Amino acid sequence: MAKKSIRLRASNKGGVATVKALITHPMETGLRKNKKTGKKIPAHFIQTVSGKHNGKEVILCEWGGAVSKNPYLSFQFAGAKKGDSVELTWSDNKGGSESASTKVR
């Protein structure tokens, strides 16, 4: 994962910020089989995503393997101002994690 796995954007409309994020992740359910070997592909999916506004958590997502590959997430929070920081952190079932931050525009 050399490239950043998160694309993050936060826009502000009348004090309500809309955050949109795209995360690059395989999101394997653990049920799929490798067609050549017939072996199950081990589960590898994001379990939690935490969204913070100025360091304060506003959303905690708990995901199962049924969230699509390369997940898209959008949420809104009130009390946003231009320049506020928005941070997003994911962690998966294999202990991997990454975070990204952006400013409300």
Added chain:
Amino acid sequence: MQRRTFMKGTLAASGVAVAVSAGLLSPRAVLAAWPKSAFEAKSVPDALSGLGISTTATSGDIKIKAPDIAENGAVVPVTVQTSIAGVTSISILAEKNGSPLTANFVLKGSAQGFVATRIKMQKTSAVIAVVKAGGKAYSARKEVKVTIGGCGG
């Protein structure tokens, strides 16, 4: 016997330890982290009880935006929006998936009753949104027709 219980405890804790060592969740948050039983439940009522929800009341104040026909079950965009005040969590379930619970969003502080994501659906079924607010649970559903299943591929 002492050793056995110790080992059991370690195994149970190791999953949590991984999350802690990732250094991104405070230990306090980890205690409430990832409701495994809810995600592994095979039916909608079981999944909901895993989240601590026993009964839900149907509500017209929850809007689910999802396609009527999803050509590809692997990517079904779902948006849940609610005007109910004081929302503490929004859960999205696909009724006929092997494990119906797809995502649970815990909303805190100034978060609004709005989430959007994309989910996988095994077959044609209802997408159920459950909104928790003020200790009560409300639900809404929308049928989505899936032409190609998205689980198992």
